[in-house]
Amino acid sequence: MKGNDATAAAQIETITLLVLGPMRQVQDGHIEVEDRTAGLKVLVEHIARDLEPEAGQAGRKVAVIAPENRTRATIVPGVLDLIESAHLVVLDLTGNRANVTYEAGIVHALGVPCIILTSDPQPPFYFIGADYIGHFHYAQVFDAEQVTHRDLRGYIRRFIGDPTLFSDNQLTAYFELPIVDIAGPSGLAAGYYRNSIRRFVRRQGFVASAREVVWPGRLEVKDGIETRRPETRPMTVAHYIAVRPPGNLRQSAGHAGQLADVLKRRGLRTESAALRKLPDDYADMRDFFGQFLARDTPRDERVEFIQPGIIVEIPTTLYALPFSPRVAKRLRLAPPARAVAETRLFAQMQASFERNLDFLLHKDPEVEDAGPFHWTDLAELPELLDRLGVRG
Numbered sequence: 001m002k003g004n005d006a007t008a009a010a011q012i013e014t015i016t017l018l019v020l021g022p023m024r025q026v027q028d029g030h031i032e033v034e035d036r037t038a039g040l041k042v043l044v045e046h047i048a049r050d051l052e053p054e055a056g057q058a059g060r061k062v063a064v065i066a067p068e069n070r071t072r073a074t075i076v077p078g079v080l081d082l083i084e085s086a087h088l089v090v091l092d093l094t095g096n097r098a099n100v101t102y103e104a105g106i107v108h109a110l111g112v113p114c115i116i117l118t119s120d121p122q123p124p125f126y127f128i129g130a131d132y133i134g135h136f137h138y139a140q141v142f143d144a145e146q147v148t149h150r151d152l153r154g155y156i157r158r159f160i161g162d163p164t165l166f167s168d169n170q171l172t173a174y175f176e177l178p179i180v181d182i183a184g185p186s187g188l189a190a191g192y193y194r195n196s197i198r199r200f201v202r203r204q205g206f207v208a209s210a211r212e213v214v215w216p217g218r219l220e221v222k223d224g225i226e227t228r229r230p231e232t233r234p235m236t237v238a239h240y241i242a243v244r245p246p247g248n249l250r251q252s253a254g255h256a257g258q259l260a261d262v263l264k265r266r267g268l269r270t271e272s273a274a275l276r277k278l279p280d281d282y283a284d285m286r287d288f289f290g291q292f293l294a295r296d297t298p299r300d301e302r303v304e305f306i307q308p309g310i311i312v313e314i315p316t317t318l319y320a321l322p323f324s325p326r327v328a329k330r331l332r333l334a335p336p337a338r339a340v341a342e343t344r345l346f347a348q349m350q351a352s353f354e355r356n357l358d359f360l361l362h363k364d365p366e367v368e369d370a371g372p373f374h375w376t377d378l379a380e381l382p383e384l385l386d387r388l389g390v391r392g
Contacts, residue, residue, distance in 0.1 A: 012061055015160055018082050019044055019066040020103050021092035023075070032069040039140040040092055041066040046142040047153045055160050062160065083107060088159050088166065089114040090152075093123040094136070111178025113166035115155045117148070130169050131155075177325050184324030185349045189356035192317045197357070197373055199285055200240050200311075202366040206275060206288060210236040213292065213309065215273035218300055231303070235292075237275065238308035239372050239388060242315050246378040249346050252319045259314060262381055267392020269296045270312055271303050295392055306390055312381075321349050 021037030041064060048055075048062040055062050065086070070078050083089065089107050091114050093100055101124065107114050116123055116132040123132050133155075136148045143149050159165050167178070175182045200206045213235040216228040246258050263269050270291035277285045293310040294303050321327065322342075326349075330341045354375060361370040376384045 012056075012059055015055070015060050015062050015087045015163060016085055017044055017048065017062060017064045017156065018086035018089045019064065019092070020079070020089055020100055020107075021066075022095065022097045023067065023099050030069060030071055031075040033067055036094070036138060037066060037092065039138065040090070042140040043142060043149070044090055044152075044156070047156055050142065050153070051157055051160060054157065058161060060160060062156075079103060080106070083110065083112060086112060087163055088112075088156070090156075091116050092118065092136075093127065093132075094119040094138075096120075096124050108169040108171045109179040111167055111172060111180060113159065113163070114169070115152065115159075115166060117152065126170060129173065131166070175325060175329060182325040183349070183352065184321050184326065185352035186356045188317050188320060189353045190360065192315055192353075193357055193360045196288070196290075196315075197240060197242075197361070198364065198367070199288055200237060201361065201370055201373055202282075202364070203368060204282070206237050206285075207240075207372045209278070210234050211278055212276040213273050213305070214276060215271055215292075215303060218302055220300070233305070235275070235305060235307065235309040237311065237372075239310045239374060241310060241312045241374045241376060241381070241384065243312065243381060244350065244375065244377050245314055245318055248343070249319055249350075250322050250342075252316075255314055258378060259312070259381075262378055263293075263312070264296055266382060266385065266390075267296050268306070268385075268390070269294055271305065273305075275309075293390065310388070310390065318350060318353065321346065321353075324349070 019037065019041040021040055022034040023031050023037065024034055026032055045064045048064050051062065065082060067075070067079050067082060083103070083106055089112055091100060091104050091107065093104065093116055104114070104116070104127065114130075116127055116130055117136040118132065118134055119136045119138055120134065122128060122134050133148050133151045136152075137143070137146045139146070139149070142153070155166070172178050198205070211234070212232050214230055214232045217231040218228065220227050220229070243259060245252065245255050247255060260269065271294045273290070273292045275288040275290070277287055290311050291313045293306040293312050295306070297304055327342065327345060330338050330345060333341055361367060361373065374384060
């Protein structure tokens, strides 16, 4: 292939159409695609070939896929892989078969565009709100005389021209976004892990070696003018403590003060400081700015950091959860019901955040020991500090 041809081929976008229809379990736990589903795939392939010239003009080509016969143990992950790779799903809901209905729920939850068809007069009631083709004429060959075939071709043609179509469904209509986009905790946990925790617990991370910590320094007052002269000191960080917000996520103003009170009763406080990366650190490490545990000395005296170093913070990223679309849905409730619903939802979302963070900690191949990271409630923080041997 010549250079220009190779470049043009690389720029062609492949639109993947997935056909999902009835499957059945046969002997020895095997699952096989029923003839109707295999035939529908052939029909969609006919339509795709017929639309190839138009797709090519738009810089696209079309591929048609469908599940293959598999064992019971592999069919579900296999179908999920196909759904994740699909741009558009053609769902045959004829007969309201359980496997297709379940797959349709997955498709809707993920927000994958889909075309629903059924040989019945209409699909199950959950799907009536979406566009669908009823009384579909099943055949393996495209028949231009069949209205339902022309409808299917029209839908696919429109999608090839605009791959943003056909993503509306009952779930997205209710939440105004696909389910995968509304939760909030997963994305926040990934960002918190990537930008903070991972820099400490990964191999050759901040916990692994001594480095320089920089802070504003002692408060000096001269002629009524307050100044601070930055100071530096070597530090090896041993622990990173994340404290759960001690109250409603919408009422964050006093949370930092509550944390400060707990620490003060133990003769401790936190000091804002920066942990410097070393020249041979990973390129993506960057300096870390956070709250480092120190003894509660007067602000005009030299800071006495706890050694080895300990970071203590309430993850402020959690205060973004009230702005997630799922919470916004609760704003439509009456105030008493909204308060109860929000309290429960915030607890669920915070637990989801922690599950996602735990998942990342234990699935990251660069993390050999997640032990330096600790979750704790404010009430349990003193006991944790005792276990870590921290004294004020």
